[in-house]
Amino acid sequence: MLIPDGFPGQRLLVLPRPLVREVRQLTGTPQLIVTDCGYFPRAHSHGFRRTTPVDEVVVIACVDGAGWCETEAGRFPVARGQVIVLPPGRPHAYGADADDPWTLWWFHASGPELDAFLDRAGMTVRAPVRRPHDPHRVAALLAEVLGWAERDTTLPSLLAASGAAWHALTHLAASRTVADDSDALIEQSVQYLREHLAEPLSVTGLASSVALSTSHFSALFKRHTGQSVLRYLTMLRMARARELLHITTWTVAAVAAEVGYPDPFYFARQFKKVHGVSPREYRGLSD
Template structure:
């Protein structure tokens, strides 16, 4: 799992973006605490991708927003894109026994129409759209279910580590079952959000989904949802950790990756189909997001999603 800092200015926490290696599934399962693959030391930060932190036993400290939480057995922290995790010390998770699972939305299925659309419509992803960006949602896994949760994450980690035949399908299945569990535990929270909290976000995603394949600006999205560009920018960033422009680019890149993987269309034609008719600008945008050119990405990933 490779991340890089994409935003840090003044007192604003750093933001990290996921940059998968060529051919790599954008799913990671890492130990937290005892036998950890990463420790608790980190600056205050947020991610532009979601994750969960699950602890099967008590021990350790999690800092999110301005809160300090002493970890209890069964704690499940749902980390949405943009959630601010507090500056941690190296010994915060020394006594912890848990797992972190991180992923991107489009890894769930090659049929997912687009990452940003999935946030609104996919029932397993809605718990990760909350708003506020003040820290992770804290849920509790019931005691009888904890062994099953641990086994599921360990199985996911094993598949990612060994990469046996069929591991991509196995990873998708294990991740889906984990997110089903998250969705069920967060049912009350999700229901409230569906009814009360996200009509603007839903409208924005609808506009992007309908129009990403054509030239589309922040002002045009704002006009379509009848709010000012400034209000829209602050609302979307507060709720998702990203700007409207970043979501438009994300949707275009999801479709570009699909077309690169499953078609032989020229790169310039793919750019035109995802709303970036300037072939050079499309290549530069793709390279900035993925760390490589569209042609090189295709070389590693062509036909992988068939």
């Protein structure tokens, strides 16, 4: 039998629904509103099964113990340091491990753009469990959500809770899904690109370095970053070029060489294509 709440030492906050509706109607308020949040320590038999979907995203950070979740795509184990993100409008279930029940921070939030954001970030029913790059940071953000919500129900406190929740979601959007460890290989390649901007680089060479075919590597890279390898590399090089134009008095040719363009004229054309102005004009704008 699953128990939704009532655990020793728990903290729980549920906003009155009339207040939620009132805040949603105010102009100038954020797109994301936290409706419920809490902290359940060592939650034996905790769980919930929703056959009738709710309009909120459900975020559960497991900071100790273990648990599970279910979506239309199947059942997924959840370990310490992992986070469940369950999109709104879909049936789901979750619960604590029977032998090692989880300790969790959690929140529910609603907003008109949530579905599109979660889908774009890959936080779907097919991949509901995330492995954050910094699980302690995510847990701290969920604690901050609850702290602000417990303070009072004034608009400033509600806005602060919503801001912390949005920060947590964006952090999770940059995290890997548990099921797809191949993304760790792409992270290695991204780090290599960052550290070797000035060197000649090829997609085939990067793929070989992580023992993948060029086509498979390219597909994984685009799924992970949202961009092709060469476009991502251009983005990194241009970001470094902007920095150098700001903080140095180097010539355009020197900047070009530093970010991997031996031909300064080609660099200038690429820079203008990305920024709409030449490197010299960009430097003048920042003066």
